[in-house]
Amino acid sequence: xxxxxxxxxxxxxxxELMGDTARTVAAAGSDIVLATxxxxxxxxxxxxxxALSILGVIxxxxxxxxxxxxxxxxxxxxxxxxxxxxxxSPVLGVAESAMHAATFVATxxxxxxxxxxxxxxxxxxxxxxxxxxxCRSVRATDVPVLELERSSSTADAAILAECEKALIEDRxxxxxxxxxxMSNLVERLQHRLGVPVIDGVAAAVKFxxxxxxxxxxxSKVGDLAYPLPKAYAGKLAEYAPAxxxxxxxxxxxxxxxxxxx
Ligand code: 2AL
Numbered sequence: 001x002x003x004x005x006x007x008x009x010x011x012x013x014x015x016e017l018m019g020d021t022a023r024t025v026a027a028a029g030s031d032i033v034l035a036t037x038x039x040x041x042x043x044x045x046x047x048x049x050x051a052l053s054i055l056g057v058i059x060x061x062x063x064x065x066x067x068x069x070x071x072x073x074x075x076x077x078x079x080x081x082x083x084x085x086x087x088x089s090p091v092l093g094v095a096e097s098a099m100h101a102a103t104f105v106a107t108x109x110x111x112x113x114x115x116x117x118x119x120x121x122x123x124x125x126x127x128x129x130x131x132x133x134x135c136r137s138v139r140a141t142d143v144p145v146l147e148l149e150r151s152s153s154t155a156d157a158a159i160l161a162e163c164e165k166a167l168i169e170d171r172x173x174x175x176x177x178x179x180x181x182m183s184n185l186v187e188r189l190q191h192r193l194g195v196p197v198i199d200g201v202a203a204a205v206k207f208x209x210x211x212x213x214x215x216x217x218x219s220k221v222g223d224l225a226y227p228l229p230k231a232y233a234g235k236l237a238e239y240a241p242a243x244x245x246x247x248x249x250x251x252x253x254x255x256x257x258x259x260x261x
Contacts, residue, residue, distance in 0.1 A: 003208050004033045004067035005201070006060045007180070008053040008074040009044050012036045013149055014181050018073045018201045021183040025202045027209055033067065035060040043145035044074050046117050054079035055239070061087055062244045069208035071097075073180045073201055075113065076121055084224045086244055088217040092208050094200025095122070098176045099131045101203035105196045106174035110166030111138040112159055113178025114145050122178050137170040138178065148181035159185065163193055174198060 005022050007015035015036040022032045037056030041049040057079045061070055070091045072080055077093030084091045102109035113122050119140035126135045141158040148155055159182065166172045174196040177185065183199040190197040218224050227241040237243075 001212050002031050002067045003069050005071045005073050006035045008037050008057050008078050010037050011042050018180050021201045022205045025205050050076045050078045068212045071204040075178050084218050085227050090211045092204040094180055094204050095125050097204035097207050098198045098200030101198050102174045102176050103134050108136045108172050109174040109176050110136050110170050110172035111176045111178040112162045116140045136172045
């Protein structure tokens with residue numbers, strides 16, 4: 001099974017970090033292919049960064065060898081529903097995957113994320129995924145995304161401190177890591193905290209394997225149907241659905257077909 005893990009930001013070191021996590025948890029028959037967005041911001045920390053990252057995600061789904069499943073490796077899940085429109089292969093976001101995984105191992109969780117502005121965006125995601133009954137709090141660490149790359153002890157200490165506050169002050173029973181660049185911290189934090197610590201990259205890989213293994217594909221009835229054919233103007237002319245279709249034959253691989261039948 002081919003799983004394409006797309007980093008919507010343009011920092012390839014972060015893609016490699018996510019890739020290490022994905023390959024560690026992947027089943028023997030899963031092939032993880034990594035892609036770093038070729039357009040957009042070096043890190044995604046706000047609505048503007050996020051909006052402009054979506055075309056890079058679309059490019060990675062529409063071009064190249066079709067995958068059995070795609071993972072959007074950024075905690076904002078940028079372009080998740082748009083991505084689901086342009087392919088029938090399952091597309092998973094790391095934030096939605098992490099939150100769903102948390103509900104299987106605890107009745108409440110807290111999200112520990114990067115900047116205050118990102119915290120507010122994550123709160124909106126909690127509401128949009130209907131996770132208000134499970135999410136006790138979303139806490140910011142004030143650690144910028146690219147600072148995680150440097151793996152400084154101050155960043156690690158700030159993350160640990162917010163996790164502890166979430167468990168003690170907010171009575172969370174599990175921690176969801178609110179940035180794909182934190183995926184290498186799971187083991188250390190879990191050891192220190194003694195509660196489940198969930199990274200969305202790992203969760204998305206395991207859910208992707210399960211969903212493909214069940215033979216499920218994205219519903220093309222309703223709002224996730226392929227985009228309606230129409231002209232797109234200006235800089236976005238090449239993203240007109242008809243042009244995208246030419247670049248994306250969207251055929252499931254032989255393996256996916258075999259599993260699904
Ligand atoms: C992220 C993430 O996962 N990647 C990125 O560039 N920004 N999310 C975040 N909450 O800071």
